[in-house]
Amino acid sequence: MTGGAGVPAVALRRVLLKLLRLVAVLLVVGTLVFLGMELLPGGPAEAMLGVSATPESVAALNHQLGLDQPLLERYASWVGGLLQGDLGQSFRTGQDVSAIVATRLPVTLELVIAGQIVALGLALPLAMVSAARRGTVVDRGISMMVFSVLSTPHFVIGVVLIWLLSVNLGWLPATGYTPLSDGIWPYLSGMIMPAVALAAAPFAQYQRVLRADLIETNSQSFMLVARAKGISPMRSAFRHGLRPSLLGLSTVIGITIGTSIGSSVVVESLFGLPGLGAQLVNAVQARDYPEVQGIVLVVAASFVVINAIVDALYTVIDPRLRQRRPTRQEAVTR
Structure with missing residues (x-):
């Protein structure tokens, strides 16, 4: 036997491994970016409302954007959307990120x-x-x-x-x-x-x-x-x-x-x-x-x-x- 039938299986295995590697890299990078943005001072509400923002207006905008939810809940929602090909919507314009x-x-x-x-x-x-x-x-x-x-x-x-x-x-x-x-x-x-x-x-x-x-x-x-x-x-x-x-x-x-x-x-x-x-x-x-x-x-x-x-x-x-x-x-x- 020459093992010729095993060549497509090896090639398919390599393709699957590369796809899994791509998914793993994207998940790790996305998680690091998600957590890194949380560590930055300020937030989207402060940046959008400017220096004249009041605590009440900041809290209202954070609620509107869903930023008042727990971190793990927002992360799970983001991963779920990512698995469906949804990159979310821009906070500034409301346009799809895609x-x-x-x-x-x-x-x-x-x-x-x-x-x-x-x-x-x-x-x-x-x-x-x-x-x-x-x-x-x-x-x-x-x-x-x-x-x-x-x-x-x-x-x-x-x-x-x-x-x-x-x-x-x-x-x-x-x-x-x-x-x-x-x-x-x-x-x-x-x-x-x-x-x-x-x-x-x-x-x-x-x-x-x-x-x-x-x-x-x-x-x-x-x-x-x-x-x-x-x-x-x-x-x-x-x-x-x-x-x-x-x-x-x-x-x-x-x-x-x-x-x-x-x-x-x-x-x-x-x-x-x-x-x-x-x-x-x-x-x-x-x-x-x-x-x-x-x-x-x-x-x-x-x-x-x-x-x-x-x-x-x-x-x-x-x-x-x-x-x-x-x-x-x-x-x-x-």
């Missing part, structure tokens, strides 16, 4: 995707040049530039870009978002600086990881044979060394995309983009518990789903990973 997320999420995804394109577009060629010119002045210059970018926060890079490209040169608008339906250039002009600011840290991480993996790959026998045939270092790195070196990079990409969704909070606020990050800042300031919990859950779910997709892509990048080790029963049968 609708708010559906409106704001596309802008954040556009920003994250644009940032990843910029980061990878810069990191791949610079990593190959550094690996091919290891130890030279070019390699040291690229490494110094990469470390400088890595040590600079997003908001500093964003402020510098606004000062240079908007204030001094007037090439791009400082803030604002234009939908793609209003034209390609108006859309791109509003996304270039936010994408570059968000791509700074991922670019530096990708370049460092890929450079290290390419250097290790270049020492393999098949790369030595390619260079012995007269293939240039850059061409051999692109044709033969890049794909085997992408496993480490793909892992970092999966983690970085998830963190980039969180990092978009600063970038969206700085450039005035109507994404999830800017909405989360407003919700925290207003103590809008359902909005904060819903947005954080979406970010956490995105992080887990993206990393699951990256795990599935490992076998596409390196076909050798498709080989499954036989179980003890299969080994004995064979």
Whole structure:
């Protein structure tokens, strides 16, 4: 027996485990956010009524919002709604949190995707040049530039870009978002600086990881044979060394995309983009518990789903990973 019938069962088991992991992560994250919001000073009623609020008006609004109920009761009600796909309603507007997320999420995804394109577009060629010119002045210059970018926060890079490209040169608008339906250039002009600011840290991480993996790959026998045939270092790195070196990079990409969704909070606020990050800042300031919990859950779910997709892509990048080790029963049968 070859145990071929067991392969779908193993795959199904892995999918179920990933789904259970997703549910567990969302439950833990949601619980931490739920309890964390309770520890913040003040509350939604005080934030909504302002400084002129009286104790009676605060108590009345808390009763209207259901915040005067015991903590465990409110938590059980929130979990019950979450299991039914209900993220609740915003305290401020009364709008469904799911609708708010559906409106704001596309802008954040556009920003994250644009940032990843910029980061990878810069990191791949610079990593190959550094690996091919290891130890030279070019390699040291690229490494110094990469470390400088890595040590600079997003908001500093964003402020510098606004000062240079908007204030001094007037090439791009400082803030604002234009939908793609209003034209390609108006859309791109509003996304270039936010994408570059968000791509700074991922670019530096990708370049460092890929450079290290390419250097290790270049020492393999098949790369030595390619260079012995007269293939240039850059061409051999692109044709033969890049794909085997992408496993480490793909892992970092999966983690970085998830963190980039969180990092978009600063970038969206700085450039005035109507994404999830800017909405989360407003919700925290207003103590809008359902909005904060819903947005954080979406970010956490995105992080887990993206990393699951990256795990599935490992076998596409390196076909050798498709080989499954036989179980003890299969080994004995064979």
